[in-house]
Amino acid sequence: MSALAALIRRDIKIALRVGGGALIGVLFFLTVTVLMPFAVGPDLALLSRLGPAILWLGALLASLLTLDRLFTADHEDGSLDLIVMSRTPLELACAAKALAHWIAAGLPLIIATPVLGLLLNLDGTATLAVGATLLAGTPALTFTGMIGAALAVTLHRGGLLLAVLVLPLSIPVLIFGVAASQAAISGSLPFGTPFSILCALSLASLVIGPFAAAASLRHGLD
């Protein structure tokens, strides 16, 4: 237990210290959100209609892109070798790293959502709905993304290959996240159904992610 706590504490400390992985994720989120109106054109009604979609896309990209170095950084400096050798089961160590990443990079996104909602002309309910779906859905993004991050170590390749491998897996999360937000906003469709699917996806990924990541790390080191 104390080993996992130490790992989580270290990862959060590093994320907050070096130029702030957390801060940078939020900045990226902000920039993508600000960029959208430029791309879409300054039509406020359209914007607030697209609002949840834009926020979810921004969060998806931001959390995937920060994931990229989740394991490669540890691989390059040799830490990963020691983590694999240690007495802590590798699955738990992977889960701990993902959790630390979510705390340092996922939570700040959710905290920033209300501010961005203002920029996109979303009202209170809509912002709340997006925030709630993000809270339920971003763990799924982190924990499926972790699989890609582990593969990136095996492949000696980070960045885009990772994104390509992981994006298809995160599409369902995106679909249900946006669907739940839209349902809450329009009020005509039930919010519960997509939201509970979203939670189910998160729970499933909480189990599958660490196992798949540990398997790929164990077979991939050399």
Place this chain on the structure above:
Amino acid sequence: MSALAALIRRDIKIALRVGGGALIGVLFFLTVTVLMPFAVGPDLALLSRLGPAILWLGALLASLLTLDRLFTADHEDGSLDLIVMSRTPLELACAAKALAHWIAAGLPLIIATPVLGLLLNLDGTATLAVGATLLAGTPALTFTGMIGAALAVTLHRGGLLLAVLVLPLSIPVLIFGVAASQAAISGSLPFGTPFSILCALSLASLVIGPFAAAASLRHGLD
């Protein structure tokens, strides 16, 4: 001259060889484009209206994200030290690296545009317009992105920091790129004006980028 040619050849070779940076960039582009309808909803009319914006955003993200390792990879293995020490002016070497990156990662995006246009229900003119604006605009993305890539070396941080630094610089390119495409599609506005601004932006970045990048590299090594 032959030194620069060697540098360009090496960078392209590495991009094509290791899992094909080029191929992966295109796949990322494809995936992001496929992602959009999920977020926005399956409304074909809306999609084809947003089409150019989506393609431009996808190209922007794909080309920025591949840029991330433009200098850090060379820094980590010590190549950058030797490049800085060499007899080739650093500005030219930077420009050569950016050119190689554009050839390996930018051009394939443009080639893939027609296929993606089909998915987004764009007609022939629209696809052609987006392709032309991408051809004129992506060099600007690469050459301004290079500045961020150089700063990322100095700051020992890749990935997102780069995106955050560079996205604001690329907003004008995005605006005029989308504007020109929309003009060509709707036919009501002149295509020439935003397009020539786009070309001007590209030309300016061709000059400013290498100088800024070289300056930041020269002062940033240690």
Place this chain on the structure above:
Amino acid sequence: MRLSGRNLKCVRGGREVFSSLDLSATAGEALAVTGPNGAGKTSLLRVLAGLLVPAEGSMALEGGDAELSLPEQAHYLGHRDALKPALSVVENLSFWREFLGGETEDAGRCLAAVALDHAAHLPAAYLSAGQRRRLSIARLLSVRRPVWLLDEPTSALDAAGQALFVGLMRDHLASGGLIVAATHLPLGIDARDLRMGGAA
């Protein structure tokens, strides 16, 4: 305690690096793995550390903790030093001390043992090559593990550092540990030689 490997074979990148290799070392004994560049010394250590899966053969630690595997009872000191530049020297050491767990030693005392205590609060990014190596060695001291797997441990160390490290290895052997070290230079302690063949 006895570390033994039988009939080990290692394949990397589709090429056989070594095969039918036997080795054994008992408590208090050091094994110096020598051989030309590319002979497979590093590969052997990584096999013992459980980081490479051998294509054939098996290894075991008899007389160790029966509940733990060989890698879980071993320290591995490789070319890459598992240090985070953003953390300070003492933070780096404390993390590994807590994460590796088991019988631990005070972090400050370990730093003093490698003469790095004066730099305890410096970021690890500021360390010179030899200082980084000393910090890695402090990791070996901070958590007790019976088996030390060392890959060219003395590289980058100055004369004082090497003398100090020889003393630490002696202490480890005296307390019943065992050492397998890949090296091109004399280790400075009594060690049995395991010579590996192969080309540069």
Place this chain on the structure above:
Amino acid sequence: MRLSGRNLKCVRGGREVFSSLDLSATAGEALAVTGPNGAGKTSLLRVLAGLLVPAEGSMALEGGDAELSLPEQAHYLGHRDALKPALSVVENLSFWREFLGGETEDAGRCLAAVALDHAAHLPAAYLSAGQRRRLSIARLLSVRRPVWLLDEPTSALDAAGQALFVGLMRDHLASGGLIVAATHLPLGIDARDLRMGGAA
């Protein structure tokens, strides 16, 4: 030809590493920079290579090519070996040969000189530590530069590799080159000692 540095001072991370350091070496002469870990040997080499800006002082290469700066006439061999894992051994070497330019030597011959010719078409990712070092040394041979700045060049080399490298350094000195090498081990050639102070 004469390499000289006057009153050099280097500050890293806000701390002074060395100051008022003078050095000089003439053609055919080797300078061995020694000193404990953290004394500033690597920092001095990086200052000479133009990769660190000295806080005070200046250095020059008298009698060299007047059009070129000191770094442009120097080879730097550091801890990081400037190899791309994706390219083969010969592709790596050929790239540096073409990029660095000037008087060049055939790539195949350089590989043969460090006994790596048999591995010419292997990806560099597959090389062992010593093989990588040999490939870096081949770079020094492939392009002629009068000044060699070497940071612990013999680490990771086996006995045969060290002997070979000593021969190469001798040849370089004999042909009028000069060498500044940071090292903890005897270099194997006649060299003037530049001892740097400082703590571990």
Place this chain on the structure above:
Amino acid sequence: MSLGPYASFIVTSYALVAAVVLLLIVWIIADYRRQQAHLKEIEASGITRRSGRSAADIR
């Protein structure tokens, strides 16, 4: 057999399937030839397999 107003769609889909399947077949055959050529080339340089049989002999 009349294909009705959408003949072009039907013909295109059948033609595309035929084209892609043919492409696969051609690619596989070409790949086979290439590997055989490689094996012959290596054989000519005097390397043989452990079993002592010819490398290109696959029976």
Place this chain on the structure above:
Amino acid sequence: MTLTDLANPTKFLALTARILPWLAGVTAILLAIGLYQSAMAPDDYQQGATVKIMFIHVPNAWLSMFVWGVMSVAALGTLVWRHPLADVAAKAAAPIGAAFTFLALVTGSLWGRPMWGTYWEWDARLTSVLILFLMYLGLMALWRAVEDPSRAARAAAVLTLVGAINIPIIKFSVDWWNTLHQPASVLRMGGSTLDKAFLWPLLVMAIAFSLLFITLHLAAMRNEILRRRVRSLQMMQANRVAFTSEVGTGSRDGNASQEIGAA
């Protein structure tokens, strides 16, 4: 001929060399029969002649999922039993599966235009197939990205197993969400609801395409085995030269690995 015999690459090559011509022949004959029957099939009272697209669309769609299933089994073989032939099977299947998926997408689109009035619609069935296609491409990129085949195999195996989640989603998407695409009428609980006049040609075509897959897959596996044999011989070449070079001391029996192909 036991399973362990099959696992030996040389035996595998010998066996497939004997079987392949026959397989190819049977495939060709069945394809011809299937095509003839499809041509002779009556027009549908709703869909007219476009129903003929079904005879190629449906087999391709089925195979796109079936091939992923084959790769998943191979992935288990790689991870659990570390069997080299499983690596070969997985790698050889990917491009063929991608081709079938591509064809399912294209023929579906071409059918969609007359039926639904659009080539493409973002509904659950179509999109999940598109995701399948993307994952095939990702997998192929992954195989290309890694030089060492056994390393690539392990990474690809993990990804294949994770991606297998998509297969039930494709299959049941029409039941879970209401989509444009029609629900299963052949492979469904409680028997087929399709008219016999369409069912027979469809079944023949489906069998013919499955045989086509088996034929192509075996041939591609042979190529892959040969490719690895070439690789290991090239490695041997490099090693042997190394062995004779003077710097090396000690001895080594300069042969290549246990890898597939070296046998």
